[in-house]
């Protein structure tokens with residue numbers, strides 16, 4: 200059985216993550232995903248929306264994923280590869296070259312990223328929607344009606 204491993208935060212799971220996991224799984228017969236813990240993410244300077252336990256549950260539910268382990272440090276990869284008898288390490292091409300030190304232990308594959316989607320983009324969009332919502336909440340009923348009237352006139356002027 201050809202075993203593949205990959206590592207990541209997988210916050211706000213999106214198609215970029217799913218495409219990566221599908222292609223990683225297609226490199227073998229079994230895919231292990233090491234999901235970054237909240238503490239490890241702090242070290243990466245990453246603030247996640249979803250806590251570790253939820254990110255694990257979501258990743259574990261995917262058809263491409265056979266096993267999930269925690270990623271708690273940068274140094275665990277070589278031990279994971281040996282302990283789990285991994286044949287292929289795969290990760291997105293934004294990491295190209297960073298994990299070549301694993302080549303004596305297993306094949307190292309950098310997979311092209313999916314363009315135009317990222318957890319940080321989704322977070323930025325969520326923040327924007329939240330600020331629009333709080334603005335509308337601050338505008339009282341009558342003012343909101345006036346604002347809608349003005350916007351309506353602008354739209355119909357076009």
Ligand code: C2G
Nearest residue numbers: 206207208209210215216219290291292312313316
């Ligand atoms: N990814 C992708 N396309 C995107 C976004 C992400 O292919 N549009 C890939 C990344 O390259 C990575 C995986 O999806 O292989 C998970 O991405 P993140 O959750 O951002 O993980 P990252 O912060 O890159 O953590 O030790 C390695 C790190 O834990 C990797």
